[in-house]
Amino acid sequence: MPLIMHGEPVGVLQIDSAELDAFPPDARACVLMLVPAIAAAVQNALLFDRERAALQQLQETEQQQRDFVAIVSHELRTPITSVSGFGLTLAEHANDLDNDTIADIGFRIWRSSRRLERMMGDLLDLSQIERGTLSAEPAPTDIEPILRQSVREQSNDAHPIVVDLQAPLPKAMVDGDRLHQIVGNLLSNARKFSPAGTAIEVVVRAEGDAIALTVEDHGKGIPEDLINRVFDRFFQAEAATTRSVDGLGIGLYIVKELCQRMDATIEVDSAVGRGTRFTARLPVAV
Ligand SMILES: Nc1ncnc2c1ncn2[C@@H]1O[C@H](COP(=O)(O)OP(=O)(O)O)[C@@H](O)[C@H]1O
Ligand SMILES: [Mg+2]
Incomplete structure (x- = not known):
């Protein structure tokens, strides 16, 4: 017996018995009466499963986004600390430092700034992908x-x-x-x-x-x-x-x-x- 809801099949009901004539006409009529209720119950169960999967997906995406914010904050901290630390050293001690040391500090500041620049570039690209505006001009x-x-x-x-x-x-x-x-x-x-x-x-x-x-x-x-x-x-x-x-x-x-x-x-x-x-x-x- 097909289980139909709103014109869509949601399952099949099959009742078997090893005995001959196990289902007298009144029993059959009773089952027939129950078919719509069974179909509705099956469909509810299917919908519930689908909803649960969608909710789980949403929760995973939200978790991913929270993790991403934590990762970005963590990744920004190292180069920013480096830039501000070395910048302060130059500002306060430039007169006591030899040229090689000053050049080395300048290089470190440049390298950390480059890293920040690349990260900002990637974040900008990411937001453009999400908004559908990332472009390439071959x-x-x-x-x-x-x-x-x-x-x-x-x-x-x-x-x-x-x-x-x-x-x-x-x-x-x-x-x-x-x-x-x-x-x-x-x-x-x-x-x-x-x-x-x-x-x-x-x-x-x-x-x-x-x-x-x-x-x-x-x-x-x-x-x-x-x-x-x-x-x-x-x-x-x-x-x-x-x-x-x-x-x-x-x-x-x-x-x-x-x-x-x-x-x-x-x-x-x-x-x-x-x-x-x-x-x-x-x-x-x-
Ligand atoms: N050449 C590689 N060798 C080994 N693992 C790699 C390599 N390239 C990428 N991966 C793996 O793929 C992941 C995603 O790479 P990517 O999107 O560039 O992120 P990220 O470099 O920021 O971790 C990396 O974290 C790493 O686990
Ligand atoms: Mg990478």
């Missing part, structure tokens, strides 16, 4: 100078970056500033999640109507059960309380959203203990 672009600049900015003694670019490369249909941002994000993750002394490789190849750009590190890798979530908003494999590295957990989310806006794709391949490889495929300009 145009035929020679990507080599952009990649070289990103590599120069991110390379240091602890993490030499090896570049292998196919020459000549066709122009890509990308927004140059956004590509710079994407590569900067991938390289800073590669540095952050791999031990000092291990190389990072950037390989670029033309592949049909795309340019494949890979950033590979030999770091800690990403556990298999978490890999599908690295592009999710706020996702970080390690909990904020036990994390040894900084970050807001929105870099790869922004990278994915930017790629989508340039008709590019991004994928990740990783093995714990061996390293991680991100591959972006950029459309070739025609």
Whole structure:
């Protein structure tokens, strides 16, 4: 017997017996009378389940947002403390300090300010994604100078970056500033999640109507059960309380959203203990 509510099937009622003629006509009539009530009860149970799932989802999102505010506050504190501490040192003791020390303090203030700038930039991008206003303006672009600049900015003694670019490369249909941002994000993750002394490789190849750009590190890798979530908003494999590295957990989310806006794709391949490889495929300009 189908259970129908408002013209929609919500279930089936089946009553069996091993005995022949177990259900005399009056018993059948009685069951028939109960069918609408049973259908309503089943539908209520279904609706209740759905409501509960929606509520749980909402609570999780709210919790995520509370955690995010805590993470942002925590991440802002370190560079701000550094800027104000070193700034005060300069203001009060500049006359007693030698030039090298003053230059070193200036560099530290600059580095912390850069970190704050990058965080503010990421937060602005995040809010633009949420409001649907994040934009990229693809145009035929020679990507080599952009990649070289990103590599120069991110390379240091602890993490030499090896570049292998196919020459000549066709122009890509990308927004140059956004590509710079994407590569900067991938390289800073590669540095952050791999031990000092291990190389990072950037390989670029033309592949049909795309340019494949890979950033590979030999770091800690990403556990298999978490890999599908690295592009999710706020996702970080390690909990904020036990994390040894900084970050807001929105870099790869922004990278994915930017790629989508340039008709590019991004994928990740990783093995714990061996390293991680991100591959972006950029459309070739025609
Ligand atoms: N190269 C990488 N190696 C290992 N884990 C990575 C790598 N890149 C990203 N991840 C994981 O993905 C998470 C999300 O990255 P991201 O969105 O850039 O946030 P954040 O860098 O602020 O933590 C990181 O916290 C980390 O757990
Ligand atoms: Mg990051």
